Amino acid sequence: MKKVKLIEVRSELGAGTRGASMGIDALRVAGWDKGSDYFRRFNSVSVPDLNYTLFDKDLFPNAHHIDSILAVHKNVANTVEQTIAMDMFPLVLSGDHSNAHGTIAGIKAAYPDKTLGVIWIDAHADIHSPYTSPSGNVHGMPVAAALNIDNLERQINDPAPETIFFWNSLKKLGIDGPKLEPKHLVYIVVRDTEEPEDYLLAKHGIRNFTYAELNERGVAQIVADALELLQDCDIIYVSFDVDSLDSKFSKGTGTPVEVGLTVEQAKELNYLLLQDPRIVCYEMTEINPTLDTENTMAENAFDILEAATEAILHRESKSTAIY
Numbered sequence: 001m002k003k004v005k006l007i008e009v010r011s012e013l014g015a016g017t018r019g020a021s022m023g024i025d026a027l028r029v030a031g032w033d034k035g036s037d038y039f040r041r042f043n044s045v046s047v048p049d050l051n052y053t054l055f056d057k058d059l060f061p062n063a064h065h066i067d068s069i070l071a072v073h074k075n076v077a078n079t080v081e082q083t084i085a086m087d088m089f090p091l092v093l094s095g096d097h098s099n100a101h102g103t104i105a106g107i108k109a110a111y112p113d114k115t116l117g118v119i120w121i122d123a124h125a126d127i128h129s130p131y132t133s134p135s136g137n138v139h140g141m142p143v144a145a146a147l148n149i150d151n152l153e154r155q156i157n158d159p160a161p162e163t164i165f166f167w168n169s170l171k172k173l174g175i176d177g178p179k180l181e182p183k184h185l186v187y188i189v190v191r192d193t194e195e196p197e198d199y200l201l202a203k204h205g206i207r208n209f210t211y212a213e214l215n216e217r218g219v220a221q222i223v224a225d226a227l228e229l230l231q232d233c234d235i236i237y238v239s240f241d242v243d244s245l246d247s248k249f250s251k252g253t254g255t256p257v258e259v260g261l262t263v264e265q266a267k268e269l270n271y272l273l274l275q276d277p278r279i280v281c282y283e284m285t286e287i288n289p290t291l292d293t294e295n296t297m298a299e300n301a302f303d304i305l306e307a308a309t310e311a312i313l314h315r316e317s318k319s320t321a322i323y
């Protein structure tokens with residue numbers, strides 16, 4: 001049976017709002033407050049974050065801090081790859097969502113010949129590139145990096161050669177070329193997108209299960225449909241951004257959006273998804289306690305994290321034979 005290994009990535013270099021680097025420690029506080037031994041039960045490793053470079057002059061207006069982000073993602077990818085090589089389940093707790101690209105790179109490095117599916121639970125599509133991003137925040141770009149997509153058809157920026165060099169280097173992490181195909185990407189409750197992103201979703205027919213659908217058909221059916229769409233995938237990665245929650249539950253995140261998941265729905269969604277034996281990695285991201293009062297977001301997120309972890313352990317105990 002695989003053991004869960006916590007990979008802590010405090011980098012918030014990709015976010016536009018400061019404070020997500022403290023999200024992991026806020027989760028720890030939430031665990032203590034609930035009397036849980038969660039963070040004693042699992043081994044954890046902390047990936048160097050380079051957040052000190054936030055104080056340096058930013059030379060990359062179309063992809064802020066992308067030079068430091070590349071260095072962080074290399075470390076994330078190596079750590080995820082090594083964890084899988086040690087036959088452990090990487091459970092990644094990260095500052096901002098740009099780090100998920102490093103996670104995906106690590107998964108592909110560990111499984112270069114396997115077809116990867118990605119379930120992205122988020123208010124945002126995160127499928128911008130330095131050519132299309134209105135903000136230049138790299139946490140809006142990890143999906144495009146994994147897909148190896150620039151979206152030049154919707155170009156609004158003219159990034160400097162240095163930016164393009166680092167962007168192309170980022171896209172090559174793990175394996176050279178796409179780590180993921182658009183047909184193997186499923187969004188759940190994405191509801192805050194820009195036109196260049198809408199263009200890509202339409203062009204590639206990328207499925208987004210809306211919150212209205214989830215409410216109407218129920219969490220279990222959405223999970224079944226999402227996994228069915230990925231039936232051709234050998235392995236699956238689930239990425240959970242806490243801003244997928246409705247903003248009334250999620251003041252403690254950099255980009256809260258209304259009309260999203262309740263905490264109970266998120267617990268059920270993660271628990272049911274993680275029953276699938278193909279899932280090889282899980283990530284939770286974008287908790288920002290500096291935007292919060294009384295650590296509410298981290299406490300809600302901790303409940304979701306416990307449900308997700310329980311599902312992984314339950315599945316592992318049932319399906320040792322599969323591995």
